[in-house]
Amino acid sequence: TCGTTTAYMISRGVRFTGFSLEAAVNSMITGSSTVIGMNQEVLTALPAGSTFPAIAKPDPFHAVDAVAFEEGANLEFVDNFTLTNDNSASAQFALGDDSVSFVEMTKAKNTFSASGKVANLDLFKKSLGEPASTFKVCFSNSDGALAFKLNNCTFSVTPERGGPESITQSIEGQAAMADNGESSLVIYRIVY
Numbered sequence: 001t002c003g004t005t006t007a008y009m010i011s012r013g014v015r016f017t018g019f020s021l022e023a024a025v026n027s028m029i030t031g032s033s034t035v036i037g038m039n040q041e042v043l044t045a046l047p048a049g050s051t052f053p054a055i056a057k058p059d060p061f062h063a064v065d066a067v068a069f070e071e072g073a074n075l076e077f078v079d080n081f082t083l084t085n086d087n088s089a090s091a092q093f094a095l096g097d098d099s100v101s102f103v104e105m106t107k108a109k110n111t112f113s114a115s116g117k118v119a120n121l122d123l124f125k126k127s128l129g130e131p132a133s134t135f136k137v138c139f140s141n142s143d144g145a146l147a148f149k150l151n152n153c154t155f156s157v158t159p160e161r162g163g164p165e166s167i168t169q170s171i172e173g174q175a176a177m178a179d180n181g182e183s184s185l186v187i188y189r190i191v192y
Contacts, residue, residue, distance in 0.1 A: 008046055013038025015103045017089030021137075021148070023066040025079040029139055036091050039099035061139040061146070068114060069136040075171075076119035081137050083112045083148055085185060110175040110185040112137075112150055118159055118167040127157040127171075135173060144191040151178035151186065 019033040068075040088106040112135060118124075126133070132154060138147040155173030162168070175184035 006044075008043045009040060010043055010047065011037035011040045013100070015089070015105075017103070017105065018084070018086045020082065020084045022082045023061075023063055023068075023080070023137065023139065025063050027063055029061040029063065029066060034089070036089055036100065036103050038103070058143040059141040061141055065139050065141050067138050069138070070123065071133050075114065075116070075123075077117035077166075078114050079116045081112065081114045083110075083137060083150070085110050108184065110150060112153070112171075112173050112175075114171040116169065118169050121159075123171070124157040124159055124169070127155055130154060132176070133173075134178075135175075142192070144189065147188040147190070149186040149188070150175035151182055151184050152176040 014035050014037040017034045017036055019031060021029065021031040023029045066081065068078045068081045086109045088109070090104050091100040092102050092104050094101040132152045135150045135153050135155075136147060138145055140146075150173070153173040153175045155171055157169055157171050159167050159169045177184050
């Protein structure tokens with residue numbers, strides 16, 4: 001409703017162009033996605049057939065439902081993990097076309113960042129050799145699990161000493177296609 005007028009906006013030809021997920025201590029797991037539509041119009045009534053059935057809402061994921069791994073080993077004391085997929089998408093236009101002509105996307109860039117307390121210096125020492133590792137983050141609840149596997153990641157670890165408290169560290173990485181040809185990002189959905 002816009003003031004006293006009810007209107008509907010319909011977007012057609014919508015392409016998902018990227019997403020971001022964040023798991024942090026003491027919070028719900030959140031996500032966002034970016035989209036680009038080919039065209040949009042304002043309607044005074046819903047289009048024919050626009051009925052929206054009720055959607056069963058599964059249990060949302062919470063921080064206690066998330067676990068992060070590096071090469072299959074649990075990343076200890078991680079308190080934040082963010083995963084980003086960016087396709088550098090842009091709407092392209094052409095003369096004489098009043099809508100988007102096409103959506104241009106480049107090679108997907110799958111990155112992650114994590115932060116937490118230092119459990120030991122193994123991951124820091126490993127990062128000095130500019131290795132490639134597999135990182136995973138898995139969310140699970142009563143309905144099942146959702147896991148994200150980042151293949152062939154180059155990463156850096158930065159420990160930060162600020163006082164008498166625990167030493168914190170930040171981990172930044174970027175995934176690449178796996179040696180076996182598997183995508184840089186693989187998403188698994190497991191339903192119980």
